[in-house]
Amino acid sequence: MLYRIAEPADWAQAQQTGIFASPNLAAEGFIHCSEQHQILETARRYYPGRMGLWLLEWDEAALKAAGVRVEREWVESRQQHFAHVFGPVSLQAIRRVWHLGADATGEFHLPPELRG
Template sequence: MLYRIAEPQDWQHAQLTGFFTSADLKAEGFIHSSERSQILETARRYYPGRLDLVLLEWDEDALIAAGVRVEREWVESRQEFFAHVFGPVPLTAIRRHWVFAPDATGQFRLPEEL
């Protein structure tokens, strides 16, 4: 499974259109996503204090079956590979989603189900 910390308006738009898209897809040609082990550091770096986020879980096999290319590319600033999704994500590939906000101490935590 791959994960995306999503803006609420992008998630709402996906529910209306059947496909998740984001500003990074338009600007860079792919949607940034993470492995499970990368979620919390991504949240800490890029979303401190945000209370309105959604964490999406999508099935890489379902993406590939839908013809959406996924490539792991080296990200120098993080010194690790990240999964980049080269196209809109069909809702059929999104398995679960959660409200994703920091706890009372300001720290993000993974949903218990993960």
């Protein structure tokens, strides 16, 4: 599974159109994603203090079956490979969705279903 932290407006638009396509798809040609072990660090780095976020779980096999290319590319600043999704994501490929918010100290936490 792949995970995307989604802005409220992006998720609302996806629910209206049936596809998720964040602004970085248009700007960079792909949608940034994380694997489960990368979610919290991504949230800390790029979404501090943000409210109303969503965590989307995408089925990578469903993306590939729909012809959406997924590549893992090295991100030097994080010293890890990250999944990049080269196309819009149909809501049919989204398996689960959770609210993602920080606690009173500003710390993000995984949904209970994803905690090891």
